[in-house]
Amino acid sequence: MAAYNLLIVEDSPTMRQLISFSLKRLKNVKIVEATNGVDALKKLSEEKFSLIIADINMPLMDGLKLLSIIRSDPIYNNIPVIIVTTEGAEADREKGIKLGANAYLSKPIQTTELLKVVTGLLKIEN
Amino acid sequence: MDKNESDITRKAEEFLKVFRKGEEFTQELLKENERLRYRTVQFEDQVKALQRRSEGPEIENLKDTISHLEEEKTALINRYKAVEDENKDFAARYLEVEDENNNLANLYVASYQLHSTLDFTEVLTIVVEIIINLIGTDEFGIMLIDEMTNELSFVASEGIDSIKNKKIKIGDGIIGNVVKTGENYFEEDLEIFHPASDLHPIVCIPLKIKDYIIGVIAIFSLMEQKNKKLTKVDYELLSMLAGHAATAIFSSKLYSQSERKLSTIQGFIDLLSNKNK
Numbered sequence: 291m292a293a294y295n296l297l298i299v300e301d302s303p304t305m306r307q308l309i310s311f312s313l314k315r316l317k318n319v320k321i322v323e324a325t326n327g328v329d330a331l332k333k334l335s336e337e338k339f340s341l342i343i344a345d346i347n348m349p350l351m352d353g354l355k356l357l358s359i360i361r362s363d364p365i366y367n368n369i370p371v372i373i374v375t376t377e378g379a380e381a382d383r384e385k386g387i388k389l390g391a392n393a394y395l396s397k398p399i400q401t402t403e404l405l406k407v408v409t410g411l412l413k414i415e416n
Numbered sequence: 417m418d419k420n421e422s423d424i425t426r427k428a429e430e431f432l433k434v435f436r437k438g439e440e441f442t443q444e445l446l447k448e449n450e451r452l453r454y455r456t457v458q459f460e461d462q463v464k465a466l467q468r469r470s471e472g473p474e475i476e477n478l479k480d481t482i483s484h485l486e487e488e489k490t491a492l493i494n495r496y497k498a499v500e501d502e503n504k505d506f507a508a509r510y511l512e513v514e515d516e517n518n519n520l521a522n523l524y525v526a527s528y529q530l531h532s533t534l535d536f537t538e539v540l541t542i543v544v545e546i547i548i549n550l551i552g553t554d555e556f557g558i559m560l561i562d563e564m565t566n567e568l569s570f571v572a573s574e575g576i577d578s579i580k581n582k583k584i585k586i587g588d589g590i591i592g593n594v595v596k597t598g599e600n601y602f603e604e605d606l607e608i609f610h611p612a613s614d615l616h617p618i619v620c621i622p623l624k625i626k627d628y629i630i631g632v633i634a635i636f637s638l639m640e641q642k643n644k645k646l647t648k649v650d651y652e653l654l655s656m657l658a659g660h661a662a663t664a665i666f667s668s669k670l671y672s673q674s675e676r677k678l679s680t681i682q683g684f685i686d687l688l689s690n691k692n693k
Contacts, residue, residue, distance in 0.1 A: 304550075308525045400550055
């Protein structure tokens with residue numbers, strides 16, 4: 291059984307596969323994918339997660355809305371959240387951090403940086 | 417005896433007492449002197465013996481051992497330095513391999529996604545996603561050649577609303593020339609890049625199936641976080657895109673055409689079979 295259950299919330303299948311492919315290099319991780327915020331909340335109600343990686347720009351429910359719901363829910367508010375966006379803009383970063391994101395990654399995501407942030411938040415060795 | 421005589425006698429006795437003590441002290445000094453002379457002779461003998469030993473073969477052996485150990489120490493220090501340098505090389509090589517691994521993963525995902533569907537619109541969406549997410553650009557377009565007019569027109573684009581309806585003749589400008597020559601175009605120095613026109617790309621790669629060119633991918637700017645630089649993997653990704661995207665776009669186009677033809681034929685067959693009934 292995997293020690294860490296990671297949830298990737300991303301509408302682009304290419305990005306989902308890319309993030310998932312990079313994270314599979316870590317030991318003892320299980321990866322679950324969600325296509326938007328609504329799908330992510332459904333997955334969150336079904337199983338426990340150690341970390342969430344969420345894109346900001348998504349249809350139905352964006353990453354920031356998902357983050358605010360997670361942070362206001364006592365069941366999920368301890369789960370570390372990494373926000374991913376295409377824009378390198380400071381405003382989005384600030385919004386995400388204000389809402390309680392633990393880290394922020396800009397696209398194009400560098401695998402080394404992604405693994406560093408994830409292992410840092412999960413306190414595991416890469 | 418009168419008083420004077422007794423005083424003299426007492427003084428003489430006292431003098432004799434002091435004289436005897438002096439004699440005893442002198443005797444002791446003589447003895448000590450003798451003992452010290454004996455010790456001096458002993459030390460002199462010891463020094464002579466030590467001198468004899470220091471010139472002997474034992475010392476020579478020890479000296480040899482010391483010099484041998486010194487050489488060994490220097491060799492070990494040099495070996496340690498060499499190992500340290502080797503470790504640094506290994507660490508640098510490890511990082512290179514790690515980078516290469518990440519790049520291969522990106523290339524794998526990109527090519528896997530490109531060939532995951534035969535739907536023309538989906539293929540274009542995937543190419544757009546790869547360009548945005550893996551290369552990091554927000555102003556670009558995919559242009560295909562219209563075989564009837566021999567002109568290039570945009571079939572998908574991002575952030576170039578002002579030019580997305582423009583058409584380019586083969587051989588015209590940088591984009592038209594890329595189609596004509598089949599060569600990739602990369603603007604040399606993005607730090608000092610000033611576009612000569614709104615159709616002046618920083619990167620333009622032909623979509624090629626062997627020597628057959630079906631269109632181009634034209635990139636007009638990079639995202640801020642790219643710091644006006646294309647990395648090694650960007651060039652690799654773009655080169656890979658040139659081949660894989662072309663094949664994926666071409667196959668999906670052929671597939672949709674054949675699907676359309678199939679449904680037309682099926683329509684005729686249905687019509688004919690209904691007439692025959």
